[in-house]
Amino acid sequence: MSTQPRAIYDESYARDYPALYIEPWTRKHQLNAQILAGVLAGLEKPLPRWLDLACGQAWHFSLFPRQAWMLGLDLSPAQLARARARVASAQFVQGDLSRTQFPQACFDLVTNFWAGYCYLNSRDAIERLWRSAVDWIAPGGALYIEVLLGQDLESFNRSRFAGRTGFTVDPRSPDYSEWEYEDSGGRHRMTSPPLEDFLRIVRPAFDRVDTRHDGFMVHLIATGRRA
Numbered sequence: 001m002s003t004q005p006r007a008i009y010d011e012s013y014a015r016d017y018p019a020l021y022i023e024p025w026t027r028k029h030q031l032n033a034q035i036l037a038g039v040l041a042g043l044e045k046p047l048p049r050w051l052d053l054a055c056g057q058a059w060h061f062s063l064f065p066r067q068a069w070m071l072g073l074d075l076s077p078a079q080l081a082r083a084r085a086r087v088a089s090a091q092f093v094q095g096d097l098s099r100t101q102f103p104q105a106c107f108d109l110v111t112n113f114w115a116g117y118c119y120l121n122s123r124d125a126i127e128r129l130w131r132s133a134v135d136w137i138a139p140g141g142a143l144y145i146e147v148l149l150g151q152d153l154e155s156f157n158r159s160r161f162a163g164r165t166g167f168t169v170d171p172r173s174p175d176y177s178e179w180e181y182e183d184s185g186g187r188h189r190m191t192s193p194p195l196e197d198f199l200r201i202v203r204p205a206f207d208r209v210d211t212r213h214d215g216f217m218v219h220l221i222a223t224g225r226r227a
Contacts, residue, residue, distance in 0.1 A: 004119065004188070004189060005075050005076065005119045005188075006075045006076055006077075007186070008185040008186050008188060009075070009076035009078060009079050009185065010076075010078055010185075011078045013078070013184065013185035014057070014076065014078035014079050014081075014082060015078075016184060016185075017056070017057065017079070018057065018059075020165070020183070020184070021114065022057075022059055024161065027214070028214055028216070028217075029059070031212070031214055031219065032060060032063075032113065032146075032219075033063050035144060035212075035219060035221060036060065036063065036064065036111075036144065037064075039109060039142050039144055039221060039223065040064060040067060040068060040109070042142070042223055043108050043109065043140070043141065043142065044140075045108060047067075047068060047069050048068045048069070048108035048109055048141075049068065049069045049071075049106065049107045049108045049109070049138075050068040050069065050070050050071070050107065050108065050109040050110075050111070051071050051072075051073070051102070051107045051109070051110045051111070051136065052070070052071070052072045052073070052110075052111045052112070052113075053073055053097060053100070053110065053111065053112040053116065053117075053129075053133070054073070054074055054075075054097060054112055054113070054114070054116025054117070054119075055072030055073060055074050055079075055080075055083055055092070056074060056076075056079050056083065056113075056114070056116075057079055057082040057083050057086055058070075058072050058082075058083035058084075058086045058087045058090060058092070059086070060111065060113060061083075061086075061087045061090050062086050062087050065087070065089065066089055068108075068109070069091075070087065070089070070090035070091065071090070071091045071092070071093065071107075072087075072090055072091070072092045072093070073092075073093050073094075073095045073097075073100060074092070074094065074095075075094065075095065075096055075097075076094075077094060080092050080094055097116070097117065097119070097120060097129055098120055098125055098128075098129070100129075100132070101132070102132075102136045103136070104135050104136065105135075105136070105137065105138040105139065106136055106138070107136050107137055107138065107141065108137070108138055108140070108141040108142070109137075109141060109142050109143075109144070110133045110136060110137055110141075110142075110143050110144075111143075111144045111145070112133075112144075112145050112146065113146050114146060114148075115145075115146050115147060115148035115192070115217065117129055117130070117145075118148060118190040118191055118192055119188070119189075119190065120191065121189055121190065121191045122191060123177075123191060123193045123197065126191065126193055126197070127193070127197060127201065130145075130198060130201050130202075131201055134201060134202065134205045134225075137205075137225045138225065139225050139226065139227040140224065140225055141225040142206075142221070142222060142223045142224075142225065143202060143206070143220075143221075143222040143225075144219070144220070144221050144222075145198065145219075145220045146217045146218070146219055146220075147195055147198055147211075147217060147218040147219075147220050148192050148216075148217050148218075149192055149194065149195060149217075149218060150173075150175050150176030150177040150179065150192045150194075151175070151176065152216055152217065153169050153171075153176040153179055153192065154171075154176055156168075156169045156216075157169055165183065165184075167181070167182060167183040167184075168181070168182050169181050169182075170182070172189075176192065177191065177192050177193065177194070178190075178191055178192075179191075179192065195211070195218060195220075198220055199220075202220070202222040205222070205225060205226055206222040206223060206224050206225055206226065207223065207224030207225075207226065208222070208223050208224050209221070209222045209223075210222075210223075
């Protein structure tokens with residue numbers, strides 16, 4: 001991963017982030033909460049081990065206080081400072097998704113929201129991340145990823161959110177698998193592999209794989225990690 005995300009997610013952007021990407025997206029976050037509640041209940045452990053990759057300000061952790069042992073990883077010191085203030089009981093580590101390493105089978109749940117993996121900007125790097133993440137999940141565990149597809153980006157500039165904020169998506173490839181996003185933080189250079197890339201990794205490793213499209217992103221929920 002380049003230093004791009006750390007430079008974008010500075011103190012100013014972190015201060016504005018909740019008003020941009022938490023408060024206006026009520027329906028998406030209600031769906032996150034509903035899915036997470038079901039996944040955590042399905043783990044049937046009193047204190048499952050939960051890793052949130054690119055955790056941002058730990059909004060998702062804050063929904064389930066003390067219902068899991070929580071570890072959040074993010075590249076931005078400004079985001080992590082707010083995460084620690086929001087969820088004091090969780091652990092947080094500053095780190096790069098492309099260099100993250102954990103022992104095998106050390107977590108019961110691994111999550112990634114807002115398609116933070118797109119910053120890796122390479123299909124190969126994204127595949128390596130998710131193959132590693134599957135290995136970090138213990139038998140019976142789960143994976144929950146929000147997948148942002150190129151085919152859903154073409155309409156973004158016509159959305160109410162884009163109209164209100166002036167933020168835009170610009171393709172770097174005809175199918176929008178390579179794209180850039182301009183908002184108040186600057187220019188985000190991103191890559192969105194097809195859904196099949198993710199399914200090819202998770203299907204052999206889990207008993208059940210579900211996908212739910214919320215109109216903008218695909219919620220991929222894999223449960224029952226095989227031994």
